[in-house]
Amino acid sequence: MKIDSIKIMGGFDKSGANEAVEEVxxxxxxxxxxxxxxxxxxxxxxxxxxxxxxxxxxxxxxxxINDLPVNADEAVSDRHDHPVALISQxxxxxxxxxxxxxxxxxxxxRQHQNIPSVVEETLEFANKLTGEPLIRExxxxxxxxxQTRALLIADAVIIGNAPIxxxxxxxxxxxxxxxxxxxxxxxxxxxxxxxxxxxxxxLSDFRIVMENGxxxxxxxxxxxxxxxxxxxxxxxxVLLHFRTRIRSGEQLTSHxxxxxxxxxxxxx
Amino acid sequence: xxxxxxxxPATTGKTSVLRHVVRRLLKxxxxxxxxxxxxxxxxxxxxxxxxxxxxxxxxxxxxxxxxHCNVMVLGDALEWxxxxxxxxxxxxxxxxxxxxxPYVEGSLGFVVLEATSGMNLPRKIGPxxxxxDMAVVTKIDLVSQAEREVFRARIKESAREIRVVETxxxxxxxxxxxxxxxxxxxxxxFPLYLRGNPPVGTCTICVGKKEIGWKQHFGxxxxxxxxxxxxxx
Numbered sequence: 200m201k202i203d204s205i206k207i208m209g210g211f212d213k214s215g216a217n218e219a220v221e222e223v224x225x226x227x228x229x230x231x232x233x234x235x236x237x238x239x240x241x242x243x244x245x246x247x248x249x250x251x252x253x254x255x256x257x258x259x260x261x262x263x264i265n266d267l268p269v270n271a272d273e274a275v276s277d278r279h280d281h282p283v284a285l286i287s288q289x290x291x292x293x294x295x296x297x298x299x300x301x302x303x304x305x306x307x308x309r310q311h312q313n314i315p316s317v318v319e320e321t322l323e324f325a326n327k328l329t330g331e332p333l334i335r336e337x338x339x340x341x342x343x344x345x346q347t348r349a350l351l352i353a354d355a356v357i358i359g360n361a362p363i364x365x366x367x368x369x370x371x372x373x374x375x376x377x378x379x380x381x382x383x384x385x386x387x388x389x390x391x392x393x394x395x396x397x398x399x400x401x402l403s404d405f406r407i408v409m410e411n412g413x414x415x416x417x418x419x420x421x422x423x424x425x426x427x428x429x430x431x432x433x434x435x436x437v438l439l440h441f442r443t444r445i446r447s448g449e450q451l452t453s454h455x456x457x458x459x460x461x462x463x464x465x466x467x
Numbered sequence: 468x469x470x471x472x473x474x475x476p477a478t479t480g481k482t483s484v485l486r487h488v489v490r491r492l493l494k495x496x497x498x499x500x501x502x503x504x505x506x507x508x509x510x511x512x513x514x515x516x517x518x519x520x521x522x523x524x525x526x527x528x529x530x531x532x533x534x535h536c537n538v539m540v541l542g543d544a545l546e547w548x549x550x551x552x553x554x555x556x557x558x559x560x561x562x563x564x565x566x567x568x569p570y571v572e573g574s575l576g577f578v579v580l581e582a583t584s585g586m587n588l589p590r591k592i593g594p595x596x597x598x599x600d601m602a603v604v605t606k607i608d609l610v611s612q613a614e615r616e617v618f619r620a621r622i623k624e625s626a627r628e629i630r631v632v633e634t635x636x637x638x639x640x641x642x643x644x645x646x647x648x649x650x651x652x653x654x655x656x657f658p659l660y661l662r663g664n665p666p667v668g669t670c671t672i673c674v675g676k677k678e679i680g681w682k683q684h685f686g687x688x689x690x691x692x693x694x695x696x697x698x699x700x
Contacts (some may be wrong), residue, residue, distance in 0.1 A: 246640055255643060284612045292611050293583055304586075305613045308620040354613045361612075 202282055202362045203227055203265050205389065207248070210259030212413025213240070218260075220414035223407060227362070230383060230390045232400040235409035241393045242287075244409065245365040248391070249283045258412065284355035287367040292339040292347055298322070299335040305358050317358055325353035327382060328374045348374050356386055363389045370396035377402065377432065398435050401428035433463050468545060469555040470655045472537075472569050474595050475579035480605035481559050482511050484579050487639035488557070489519050491646045497555055500548035502526065504533050504540070504560040504569075511559060522551035533560055534567035538661060541571065545655070555649070566666035568594035571659050575652040577601040577645065582610045582618050582633075589621040594663045597626045603645060608635045 204226045209218035225231060233241045243258055251269045252260045262269060294301055302321055306314040326332045328349035333342065342350065348369050355364050369392075370376060380402045383390050392399050400406050405419045420428065437459050441451060460466045475481045485501070492499050500522040501515045507527070515523040524547065528536035537560055548556040560569050570576030578599040580588060583606045589596055596602060602622050607615055619631055630648070634641040671684040681688040685699040 250641055256640075281616075286612065287608060289609060290611055291609065292614065293609075294586055294614055301613070304617055308617050351611050351613070354611070359612055359616065 200264070200282065202389075205248070205363065206263040206266060207244075207252075208261040208263065209414060210252075210254070210256075210261070213411045216413070218413040218415075220407070220417055223414065223417060225363075225389045225391065227387050227389060228384075229405075230380060230392070230403045232392045232394050232403040232406040233409060234394065234400050234406050239409045240412035241409055242367060243412065244407075244414070245285065245367060245391060245393055248363065248365060249285050282361055283363045283365065284359050284361035285365045285367065286348070286351045286355060286369060288369070290351060292342065292350070295338040295340045297336050298333055298339055298342070298350065301339055302354065302358060305354065309358055309360070311358065321350075321353045321357045324357055324382065325349040328352060328379050330375070345374055352379070356383070356388070361388070363391070365391050365393075367393045368395065370394055370399060397431055401431060437463070468549055468553070468655055469649075469652045470541075470545065470558070470571060470574035470659075471555060471649055471652065472558045472560065472571060472574060472576045473579060474560050474569050474576070474599070476581075476584070476592070477561060479579045479581040479584070481579040482514065483637065484603050484605065484634065484642065484645075485511075485557060485559055486514070486518065487634075487642050488646060488649065489515065489521060490639075491642075492555070492649065493519060493521075495646075495650065497650075498553050499555040499557050500524075500551050500553040502540075502544050502548075502556060502558045504528060504537055504558065506533055506561060522548070522553060532564065532567070534564075534569050534665075537569045541659070564666075565591070565593045565595060568598045568663045570598050570600075570662040571655075572662050573653065573655050573659065575600055575649060576662065577603055579603045579605060580618075580622070581606045582615055586614060586617045586621060589618065589625045596622065596629070598663045599626065599629060601630045601632060601645060601648060602626070603642075604631060604633045606635070607633045607641075608637075 204224055206222055206224045209221045212218055233244055235241055247256050247258055247260045248262060250256060252258065252262050253268060254261050299318060302318045303314055306317050311317045322333060322335060325346070329345045331343060331346060333346050333350060352366070355361055376396065376398050380399065392403065394400055401420065401424070405417055407414050408416045408418060440459065444451060457466060473481050473485060489499060489501070498521070501512070501524070503509045503511045503525045505525070505527060506529070509525050512523040512525040515521055524544070526536060526540055531539070537558070541558070544558070545556055558569070568576070576599045578596050580602060582604050604618065615633065622629060622631055630644070632641060632645050671686055676684060681690050686697065687695055688698045689695040
C-alpha cells in the first residue's frame with residue numbers, strides 16, 4: 200500500500216464533547232508535534248493512529264489513508280509490512296544479540312535484498328543521532344539510553360522503512376534533536392512527535408494542541424514564531440553547553456554565563 | 468455452546484487478555500463461564516467473580532499434568548457451563564512441558580505470548596503455538612518495533628496459518644480481532660477430540676516410579692545415546 204497522506208477525523212474528548220479540530224491531515228514528508236499537559240490524551244492520539252482507529256477506539260476518531268477508510272483487520276494483521284512504527288518512552292531492546300546480528304535478522308524479516316548495506320546505513324544514521332557511537336559487536340541490552348533511542352529511530356526509518364513513524368517523548372534520551380529533525384526531513388515519511396520539548400515542537404511543520412483528551416487547535420508557525428524559534432534554539436544551546444559542563448564534572452561561573460549571553464547579544 | 472481455550476506460559480498475561488475478552492463479550496450480550504486449570508495456585512476465579520460476576524471455577528491439576536487434567540475434566544466442565552445457562556466456556560490453562568497442547572477440535576484455541584520473552588520463544592514452545600488458531604502477543608509496548616516484527620515473523624515461521632494479534636493488555640488496545648473471532652466461533656459438536664497428539668508415555672515414571680536411570684524403568688525408555696525403544700514383556 201503506497202501512502203500519500205493520512206487524515207484523522209476528530210472524535211470526542213474525555214467529557215464526550217466533539218473535538219474542536221474536525222480533521223487533521225498529515226502528508227508524506229510532514230513532521231508534526233502533539234503538545235499538551237500530561238494526561239491530555241497525546242499518547243491515546245498516536246495509539247489511534249497505530250491501531251487504524253475506525254470509530255472503534257475510546258476516542259471515536261477515524262483514520263483515513265489516502266482519503267479512504269482502512270480495514271484495520273487486514274492492515275494490522277499483516278505486521279510484516281505494517282506501515283506504522285511506534286517508538287515510545289518505555290520501548291526497549293530486550294535481545295542480547297550483538298547489534299549487527301540483530302539488525303541483520305530484522306533486515307531479513309523485512310525482506311531486504313542487500314542486508315549488509317541497510318545494516319551499514321542504519322548504524323551510520325544511529326551514530327549521527329547519538330553522541331556516543333555504537334559498537335556493532337556490543338549486545339543490544341548494553342546500549343545506553345541515548346544509543347538505544349538512536350538505534351530504535353534509525354532501525355524504524357531504514358530497516359523497518361515504515362512510512363509513518365510515531366515518536367512518544369523521546370527527547371529526554373540524549374539524542375541530537377536538531378540533527379535528528381534535519382536527518383528525518385531527508386526521508387519522505389510522516390513523523391509525529393509527542394513532545395514537551397520546545398525545540399522539537401517549534402522545528403515541526405505544525406503542532407496539534409490537546410486538552411482533556413481532545414484536539415483543541417492546530418498551530419502552524421508564522422514568521423514571527425519562526426524568529427522566536429531561532430532564539431529559543433540559541434538559548435537551548437546555551438543550556439546544552441552548561442549541561443555538558445556539569446556532566447563532565449566541572450563548576451560553572453557567572454563570568455562564563457555572562458560571556459555566553461553577550462555573544463548572543465542578550466547582554467551588552 | 469462454544470468452547471474457547473486459552474493457553475500460554477505463566478505470567479504472560481492470559482488473565483489480563485481474558486478480562487478484556489469477558490468485558491467485551493458481556494457488552495455484546497454473550498454469557499460466558501470461566502474455568503481455570505492450574506497446578507498449584509490460581510486466584511483468577513476470584514477476579515472473574517468479583518469483576519464480572521460470571522460463573523467461574525478453578526481446578527487444580529496437582530499430581531496430574533495440567534493438559535492431562537484438561538482432557539479429564541473438560542467434558543464435565545461443558546456440562547457445568549450448560550447448566551449455568553452460558554453460551555460459551557472460556558478455559559484458561561497453564562502450558563507446561565510444551566509437548567502437549569490443550570486445544571480441542573471444533574473449538575477456538577489461542578495462545579498468549581509475551582513480546583518480552585525473547586525472540587526465540589516461538590521456536591521453543593511447540594504445539595501450544597503451532598496448533599493454536601490465534602496467537603495473542605502481549606506487552607508489546609515494552610519492546611522495540613524491530614523485535615516485535617522479528618517475534619511476529621518467528622511465530623509465523625512456526626505456525627504458518629496462525630493469526631497474530633498484538634496487544635497492550637493493560638489497556639486492551641488491539642484486542643478486537645480476537646473478540647471478533649470468538650464471536651464467529653462455531654458451536655461445538657460432541658464427541659470432542661484433542662487437536663494434537665500427546666507425547667509418547669514413559670509410563671513407569673508417570674505412575675510414580677522415581678528412581679533415576681532408564682534401566683530402572685519399563686515400557687518405552689531411552690538411553691542418553693540412541694533412540695527410544697520398548698523394554699518389558
